[in-house]
Amino acid sequence: MRISVLTPEKAYAIVLQTDGKVVVAGSTYSVNEDFVALRLNVDGSLDATFGNNGVANVGPTTQVAKAVCIGADGRIYLTGYAWWGLSPHTPVVCMLPNGALDPSFSGNGHVIVSFALGSDEGRAIMVQPNGRVVVAGYAANDLRSTSEISLFRLGDNALPDPEFGTNGRVTTTAEERMDVAYALAIQPDGRTLLAGRSSTNGIGEMALVRHSGNGNRDVFFGTAGRVRLDIGIGDAGANALAVRSDGRILVGGYANNGNDRDIAIAGLLTNGALDTAFGTGGMVIAAFGAGDDVAQAMRLDASGRLLVAGSSFIGSNVDMIIARFDEDGALDPAFGTGGWTGLDVGNDEIAYAMALQSDGRIIAAGATGTVQDRSVLVVRLDADGALDPSFGDAGVAVLDMGTGDHVALAVVVDAQQRIVVTGRTSDGDNENVLIARLATDGTLDPTFGNGGWVSIGSPASDESANSILVRPDGTVLVCGYIRTDTIEDFLLVRVQPNGALDPGFFQDGLVTVDIGEGDDRAYAMALQQDGGLVVGGSAVVSGTDDFAIIRFAYPSIVMNADAVDALTIPLSVAPDPCMDQATAVFDLPKEERITLQLLDARGAVVRVFLSNELRPQGRSVEELGLAGLAAGRYQLVLRSKEYGVCRGLIKQ
Known part of the structure; x- marks a missing residue:
């Protein structure tokens, strides 16, 4: 259906009434641009009981409606911008359910609110349960070289509410921060959590963001959907996430103590507030050596205890560590020695990933060796933290993949209890995605790839994988990044159960996604209950790293041969x-x-x-x-x- 009111017309906002009718807001042009609202019946026809045969417009100044909402009493509110003097400012228009201006609202049905910077505009509007109108947008100087987030509330008299902010107004300058998400979790209710690092001038904080099922930030979490945790002295960041069955959240990483890094774990309630029943005021700080200690991965066992894997500088080198914490955040003395197990095979060892087998045994994966000459390291522990002698060499498997640098960054256990790892492999000139599969005894599985592993990539680019999933049909999904020249983009790869690229997944088993104008990296992913795939990471937007999240719908993930064309x-x-x-x-x-x-x-x-x-x-x-x-x-x-x-x- 096409509707012509005047010429030209633009629609910017839409809202659904409780009776199924649709209100559309925007602008129409005759001599000036005017606010315009039109209402459609359920069948899409213009509602003749609204305005002039379905259309209501407001003039005579130049005005454009950018947002619309409907109050509980059926009145319709619009905002956007209106030229007042030499600058645009923020109008609020109130219409009765029939489209006429409401004379009880400021005497004539509309008001204009201005901010001190010079020009401003409304982009969102809502009515609170008490009937007060709240408008959000931006305020800028006349040259629009600087701007701030603007927010104002109107009182019962349609004037700025003196009980809100300063004279009814609030402005906020957003910080220029570098934000990178390293971990992702999907809650039972479908909401998505991202965790990582948010930094200014190189000094970071643990940061979390929660999104509702529709992708919008969840305003009921933290502050406008975000939580930042200032822990320790100086730099901090999060690498891992875990969500308890009751919705409480655990986030782990590191915090600087003034000399080096310690493992830092925070417990949060479902609303993002610190869980004071966990650790000290919601925080646990742990150090196992005299140098840096970092948590890279976390899992909850069947009893709700928290397992943490990472690294600690002990003696003269870096050792892999796995620790277990009780529900209150205390180290569990029944695990390992005093709550933790360390592994030193003669070089630097780091655990980047962890998985749990169905019998409670623990898999940790990472690397051993020196930079540019590392081997994939996989260890298995019994549930009590002791190395499992039935796996590899006394619980330790070092994978021989030839010369070069080989690192496991993610691990998963498939339905047959085989262990699948992913990461990167490098020959010194070129990096490729690495995927390897181990049998239950820790040896490379000869039925997968070339002797148990595959390298995926191109000589013209560098690729690396940071997260892995095994689907019920045995296909393996990994995500990470691809670097061509100096630009990085999200990369997803799917291989068949035998390790070959899956031609039924996008084009020849691979897909890249370009999000921002700079580097984009995927660090974590999870499957939703409807089969959709959510991928989280970072993207450079307007010169700084931002948290990035994308969702692939179910059909694009579960492609079959008929869908390849x-x-x-x-x-x-x-x-x-x-x-x-x-x-x-x-x-x-x-x-x-x-x-x-x-x-x-x-x-x-x-x-x-x-x-x-x-x-x-x-x-x-x-x-x-x-x-x-x-x-x-x-x-x-x-x-x-x-x-x-x-x-x-x-x-x-």
């Missing part, structure tokens, strides 16, 4: 780079319903061009309206029930 669907965009208009061209293998969306560098949907619309077999051409979008890098995503393909797009 669909994955090669060409999706092109011209021109690229583009300005306010571009054209997408694609060829469909059959008539089907598709969705075409534009995602920004953070993965948020910023434009929907097609929503479950039927398109014929063969070539389709779609015009992409990009006006109003900021310059930058975007992803154009084409999806059906059977597949999903994406293409990068740069807007100037």
